[in-house]
Amino acid sequence: MSETSSEEAGRIARGARDRVHFEEEALALADQVYRVARGVSRSKEEAEDLMQETYARAFRSWESFTPGTNLRAWLLRILTNLNIDRGRRAQRTPDSQPLEEGDYFLYNRLDPTNESDEERILERLSQDHVAEALAAVPHDFRDVLVLVDIGEFSYAEAAQILDIPIGTVMSRLHRGRRILKQQLAELAVEAG
Amino acid sequence: MSEVDPCDWCEEAIQPYLDRDLNETDVEKVKQHLAACSWCEKRFKFESGLRRLVRQAVVEPMDPALKAKLSALRLEL
Numbered sequence A: 001m002s003e004t005s006s007e008e009a010g011r012i013a014r015g016a017r018d019r020v021h022f023e024e025e026a027l028a029l030a031d032q033v034y035r036v037a038r039g040v041s042r043s044k045e046e047a048e049d050l051m052q053e054t055y056a057r058a059f060r061s062w063e064s065f066t067p068g069t070n071l072r073a074w075l076l077r078i079l080t081n082l083n084i085d086r087g088r089r090a091q092r093t094p095d096s097q098p099l100e101e102g103d104y105f106l107y108n109r110l111d112p113t114n115e116s117d118e119e120r121i122l123e124r125l126s127q128d129h130v131a132e133a134l135a136a137v138p139h140d141f142r143d144v145l146v147l148v149d150i151g152e153f154s155y156a157e158a159a160q161i162l163d164i165p166i167g168t169v170m171s172r173l174h175r176g177r178r179i180l181k182q183q184l185a186e187l188a189v190e191a192g
Numbered sequence B: 001m002s003e004v005d006p007c008d009w010c011e012e013a014i015q016p017y018l019d020r021d022l023n024e025t026d027v028e029k030v031k032q033h034l035a036a037c038s039w040c041e042k043r044f045k046f047e048s049g050l051r052r053l054v055r056q057a058v059v060e061p062m063d064p065a066l067k068a069k070l071s072a073l074r075l076e077l
Helices: A003-028 A030-040 A044-060 A071-090 A117-124 A127-135 A139-149 A155-162 A166-191 B006-018 B024-036 B038-057 B064-072
Strands: none
Touching: A003 A030, A003 A044, A003 A071, A003 B064, A030 A044, A030 A071, A030 A139, A030 B064, A044 A071, A044 B064, A071 A139, A071 A155, A117 B038, A127 A139, A127 A166, A127 B038, A139 A155, A139 A166, A139 B038, A155 A166, A166 B038, B006 B024, B006 B038, B024 B038
């Protein structure tokens, strides 16, 4: 074997090792990535499809990942981009909605003089209610909310993942929480 | 220029505080205000309860079958 071809073989072997290592690390993060996938999806099935698309793309483009940087953020960048593309296909998310209430306690729409009400309102809400309310938050706002609340990313990390300015992260978060509170308030009233 | 109302300031600050995105000096300021102000303390409890709800909304673990599917997506050697 000539020297160049043995160098070449060594390079290929190293590359294969790096790739296997990358794949194993990515798979070890799957549970954490899934939590975000589930949060930004309307159903379990949608979340599972999104996971498969994300991992298929990640495995194909593993060489564009810079070792030593945040792999979870890199995977979620793929995931949120895929999800945004899907959202665009499926529905046009309204950019602005009339939002006047819901800034403070949920019970802004109920009786604000009832001091102990807000804790009871949170108790009245089940996991399903919250999932339903979250699903009703438009994509752009929900992605930020899920990355910060469920993914526990900082504003700066969320900005990087979604490729938007940090100020946009903060304003979408604010708006997303307002919409979420409105949805929850409505569900809490129904759950009475 | 009029001084900022401490409750207005706190209302703004509890968001990044709960999102782990507030600097230490301001974190101390929020804590001091919360200890002294029952309205803001209630607001704080409510906002943190809301975040807890969101986190708990997504607790179902990933299906083992999905894990196997993801593994199968690995490129062949």
